[in-house]
Amino acid sequence: MNVVLLGDSIRMNYQAKVRFYLDGVADVYTPDENCRWSSYTLKFLFTWFAAFPKDIDVVHWNNGLWDVSTVEIDNNTFSSIYTYMDYMSRILRILRTKTRKIIFATTTPAIANHIRNENVNLFNSVITDFMNKEGVPINDLNALITANTDKYLVEDGVHLSEAGMDACGKAVADKIIEVYNS
Secondary structure: OEEEEEOOHHHHHHHHHHHHHOOOOOEEEOOOOOOOOHHHHHHHHHHHHHOOOOOOOEEEEOOOHHHHOEOOOOOOEOOOHHHHHHHHHHHHHHHHHHOOEEEEEOOOOOOEOOEOHHHHHHHHHHHHHHHHHOOOOEEOHHHHHHOOHHHHEOOOOOOEOHHHHHHHHHHHHHHHHHHHHO
């Protein structure tokens, strides 16, 4: 099985654990860089996929953490919900040309001044409604991390601790296997 993981620094935090849990089951490919905002992912999607094998079985993908970050000068999110949804729907259309199986992961919570969880929850609610209507399975990493932020987040209040990396890596690997076998 060939798997692609797309996402921000949270994906970069757990990708080694996904490789560990899928060892002998799947080859896992990722961009070498942080996928950042949804607009950045849209811009570089074709570049990244040019480096991956053509026969991708599953894509596990998230965008959102950078989009919901607030801009200090006006305290609004970097991306409006409308812009985010436009980019996300375009990314989904492209991903459907690259693979038959796509999993969307919710944006993880944060305990940081530049990220408000009410924005995370709003963006997650809107995107999961959309993905459900599109028939895309959801991997609720937000619920996983929210259950124990003290254990799963490091001092910056955004990134994953070793326990968080392991929990997310296992959840991602399990979801990939589940969706691949469905």
